[in-house]
Structure formats: structure tokens, C-alpha cells
Amino acid sequence: MILADISNIKQQDKAGSLLSESVALLLEKEEAIDELTRVIEVKSGVISEQKKRILILEEVLRLSKIKRFGSSSEQSHQSSLFDEAENEADSSEELDQEADEAPEGDKQTSSTGTKKKPGRKPFSDKLPREQIFIHLTDEEKEGAIDTFFTKVKEELDIIPAKVRVLEYMQEKAVFVEQIEGEKQRQVKAAQMPRHPIARAMGSISLMCFVIIAKYADGLPLYRQEGILSRYGGDISRATLANWMIALAKQLQPLINLMREHQHTGAVILADETRVQVLKEPGRPATSDKYMWVTLGGPPGEKSILFEYDPSRSGDVPMRLLDGFSGYLQTDGYAGYNAVCQKNSITQLGCWDHARRYFKDAQNAQPKRKKGQNNKPSKAGKALSLINKLYVIEREIKDLSVDEKYQQRQEKSIPVLSQLKAYLEENQHKVPNPSS
Structure with a gap:
């Protein structure tokens, strides 16, 4: 009996030991499962972040390809002016395309509600006109009781450049004077008209032609050299370039007056554009140099001034805007x-620069396949709102300053309020590319 009890006790102890081992094993497995679950969650989070990062990098790659191989809608007139490019793009075409792609509720018509009729734009009434009469023959007029003329069409005519050589014949008078008892001849010459560049072989009219052709029409000097050669005037491009440099010095007082006149206005637009200068002492050709551009002046008397400076430091605007106090519109460059702090100038932003980032975001999106939802993207919605502002500005461009102000108060401010609310709503929904 005692042996049976001992055997039962041993079996119970063994069963208890097995139970303890099972419980310990289960606890270890639960801990291992918890650890694996935690690892999976961490890795899932890493994978999720990597997927987001991959999407951002794909957008960056698409945008990079578009910028490298695609056509740009924002060709800079300033850069083309100085690198002598000839092709310029009209950004209004793209704005019109965006208006077509915007949702139906976002499209706007003109303030009159009517579409402009297509047709030829009449020539300016300030142009001189010469009438050309087309007569009937005597046989065709035979038996008619009266004849009259009617204007049937207008043609724009231009007289090609007329080249000539101006020969200055200076009159000289000879006088005989009694000097110290001897007769001596004295010669007096007529006063020659003043020329901005002494001993230059080009007339003032020719120099004006070269300036306008280069800086207003983007015609490089080497092409002007060829044009003059065809007309029989062989003047090298080096001579033309020296004329431009010399005339810049002569015209500096006029530029100073234009700068002072700009400062009398309430608003100045400023920007700095990279230009390449091949031969500048102490600076390599690959280094960045800048053309500082300002647009300003009283209403109806605005002017554009270009100022070259190899630096992009704050000393340049300090010099160019000395004495100005008003509103300054820039791209946000610090x-x-x-x-602005020194002269109490109010800084304004630029819609072209703000719009550029939304356009880049739209271009970076993958192309939608047929049948997919055509709902506009976040960037597309912002672009459509910004385009409304452009439409308003196109409609009121011919109005007076006061009328523009009233129209902007009535039409632009509601669009700006809508855009502000939309941006605030979606500000935290856009992933940070630096994360």
C-alpha cells in the first residue's frame, strides 16, 4: 500500500514537472511569437516607408526626364536676350491648355460672356498710308454714267534697308592775315557734328540699328556682320562689339535717370539671371555671373533696366534699390x-514661381491609363485656381489702374481665399520628400 502511494506521488510529480515544462515552453513560444510580430511590424513599417520613398523617387525621375528631354513652358526672355537665342515660347498657350483640362466648374469665360470673333487684326491708324488706284480700261468704262473707287483691302508694306555712305565734306576758308609785318594764311574749318564715338566708321543711325537688332530683336552680331556684308558694308563683329561697349559708357547718364525714374513708382519687379561671360579677369568662364533686371516706374511710364554684376550678394540690390521705398516683387531670394529692411520695402511674391512647383508636381505624376478616374490631382486643382487668376488678369489688362483694383477686389480675392483654404487643407497630406 505504501509502495502504491509512493508510485502515485512519483507519477504526480512527473506529471507536474511535465506540465511546468509545457507551460514554460508555451510562454517561450508566446514570447517568440510576440518578438516575431514586433519584427514583422517594424519591417512592414520600413517597407511602407520604402514604398513611399520609391514613389517619390519615381516622381523625381519622371520630372527629371521631362525637364531634360521635354519642352519647357517657361522660356526666359532674359536669358534669350543675352545668349542671343532666337526662339521664344508663349506661356499663354500652356495656360489655355490648363484651362481646357480644368474641371467644368473651374472654367471661366470672359467678363462679357461672349467669345472673341476670329479675324484679322486691323493695322494701326498711326501708320502712313499710300493709296493705289486700280483703274478700269477705257473700253470697260465705255457707256458708264459714273465711276468711283472703293477700298477692297489693305496690305502691310515695308521698304527694305537702304544702305549708303555718308561723305562729310568739310568746308574750309582761307584767310590772309598780317602778322608781324608778314602776310600769313589761316585756315578755318566748319564745325563737325558731334558723334558719340570719335573716328567711328559707322553713322549714328547704323549704331541705333545694331542696338535695336541685337537687344530688341535678338539678332547676334555675327549675323548682323553678314547682313552688312551683303549690303556692301564690311564691318567686323569685333568693331560692332566695341561700338556697343563704347555706347554703353556714353548712355550711362541716361540709364541713371531711368533708374531714378523707376524709383518714383510704387512697385518694382526684380530678378537675377545667370549669364555666361567668357573673358572676365580673375573669373573662370564656368563661374556664375548675373544680369540683374528691374521693371518699374509710374503707371504708363515703366521701364526695364539690366545691370550686370558677377556677384549675387545682397550688396547689389542694396545699390540698385538705393532710395526706393515701396513694394518689391521677387522670386523669394533672400x-x-x-x-527691404533698410528701406522699409514691402516684399511681394511671384505667382509664376509659385505655380512652377505645382506644375512640376503635376508633371511628375504617372500617366493615367484609359478608363481610370479623371479626377484632377491636388497639384492640378491648385493649378486650375491659379489659372483663374491669370484669366482675370488677361481680361482686365486694358483697364485703368483704379478699374483693375476694383476687378481684383471683386474677382481675385475670392479665388485667393479658395486657394488658401485648399492649401491649408492639404498641407499635411503631402509626403515630405526629405523624410
């Missing part, structure tokens, strides 16, 4: 902050 180099203008110092002069």
Missing part, C-alpha cells in the same frame, strides 16, 4: 531681405 539677397533682397537686407535692402
Whole structure:
């Protein structure tokens, strides 16, 4: 009996030991499962972040390809002016395309509600006109009781350049004077008209032609050299370039007056554009140099001034805007902050620069396949709102300053309020590309 009890006790102890081992094993497995679950969650989070990162990098790659191989809608007139490019793009075409792609509720018509009729634009009434009469023959008029003329069409005519050589014949008078008892001849010459460049072989009219052709029409000097050669005037491009440099010095007082006149206006637009200067002492050709551009002046008397400076420091706007106090519109470059603080200038942003980032975001999106939802993207919605502002500006461009102000108060401010609310709503929904 005692042996049976001992055997039962041993079996119970063994069963208890097995139970303890099973419980310990289950606890270890639960801990291992928890650890694996935690690892899976961490890895899932890493994979999720990597997927987001891959999507962002794919957008960056698409945008990079578009910028490298695609056509740009924002060709800079400033850069083409100085690198002598000839092709310019009209950004209004793309704005019209965006208006077509915008949702139906976002499209706007003109303030009159009517579409402009297509047709030829009449020539300016300020142009001189010469009438050409087309007569009937005597046989065709035979038996008629009266004849009259009617204007049937107008043609724009241009007289090609007329080249000539101006020969200055200076009159000289000879006088005989009695000097110290001897007769001596004295010669007096007529006063020659003043020329901005002494001993130059080009007339003032020719120099004006070269300036306008180069800086207004984007015609490079080497092409002007060929044009003059065809007309029989062989003048090298080096001579033409030296004329431009010399005339710049002569015209500096006029530029100073234009700068002072700009400062009398309420608003100045400023920007700095990279230009390449091949031969500049102490600076390699590959280094960045800048053409500082300002647009301003009283209403109806605005002017554009270009100022070259190899630096992009804040000292340049401090010099160019010295004495100006009003509104300054820039692309947000911090180099203008110092002069704004010193002269109490109010800084304004630029819609073209703000719009550019939304356009890049739209271009970076993958192309939608047929049958997919055509709902506009976040960037597309912002672009459609910005385009409304452009439409308003196109409609009121011919109005007076006061009328423009009233139209902007009535039409632009509601669009700006809608855009502000939309941006605030979606500000935290856009992934940070730096994360």
C-alpha cells in the first residue's frame, strides 16, 4: 500500500514537472511569437516607408526626364536676350491648355460672356498710308454714267534697308592775315557734328540699328556682320562689339535717370539671371555671373533696366534699390531681405514661381491609363485656381489702374481665399520628400 502511494506521488510529480515544462515552453513560444510580430511590424513599417520613398523617387525621375528631354513652358526672355537665342515660347498657350483640362466648374469665360470673333487684326491708324488706284480700261468704262473707287483691302508694306555712305565734306576758308609785318594764311574749318564715338566708321543711325537688332530683336552680331556684308558694308563683329561697349559708357547718364525714374513708382519687379561671360579677369568662364533686371516706374511710364554684376550678394540690390521705398516683387531670394529692411520695402511674391512647383508636381505624376478616374490631382486643382487668376488678369489688362483694383477686389480675392483654404487643407497630406 505504501509502495502504491509512493508510485502515485512519483507519477504526480512527473506529471507536474511535465506540465511546468509545457507551460514554460508555451510562454517561450508566446514570447517568440510576440518578438516575431514586433519584427514583422517594424519591417512592414520600413517597407511602407520604402514604398513611399520609391514613389517619390519615381516622381523625381519622371520630372527629371521631362525637364531634360521635354519642352519647357517657361522660356526666359532674359536669358534669350543675352545668349542671343532666337526662339521664344508663349506661356499663354500652356495656360489655355490648363484651362481646357480644368474641371467644368473651374472654367471661366470672359467678363462679357461672349467669345472673341476670329479675324484679322486691323493695322494701326498711326501708320502712313499710300493709296493705289486700280483703274478700269477705257473700253470697260465705255457707256458708264459714273465711276468711283472703293477700298477692297489693305496690305502691310515695308521698304527694305537702304544702305549708303555718308561723305562729310568739310568746308574750309582761307584767310590772309598780317602778322608781324608778314602776310600769313589761316585756315578755318566748319564745325563737325558731334558723334558719340570719335573716328567711328559707322553713322549714328547704323549704331541705333545694331542696338535695336541685337537687344530688341535678338539678332547676334555675327549675323548682323553678314547682313552688312551683303549690303556692301564690311564691318567686323569685333568693331560692332566695341561700338556697343563704347555706347554703353556714353548712355550711362541716361540709364541713371531711368533708374531714378523707376524709383518714383510704387512697385518694382526684380530678378537675377545667370549669364555666361567668357573673358572676365580673375573669373573662370564656368563661374556664375548675373544680369540683374528691374521693371518699374509710374503707371504708363515703366521701364526695364539690366545691370550686370558677377556677384549675387545682397550688396547689389542694396545699390540698385538705393532710395526706393515701396513694394518689391521677387522670386523669394533672400539677397533682397537686407535692402527691404533698410528701406522699409514691402516684399511681394511671384505667382509664376509659385505655380512652377505645382506644375512640376503635376508633371511628375504617372500617366493615367484609359478608363481610370479623371479626377484632377491636388497639384492640378491648385493649378486650375491659379489659372483663374491669370484669366482675370488677361481680361482686365486694358483697364485703368483704379478699374483693375476694383476687378481684383471683386474677382481675385475670392479665388485667393479658395486657394488658401485648399492649401491649408492639404498641407499635411503631402509626403515630405526629405523624410
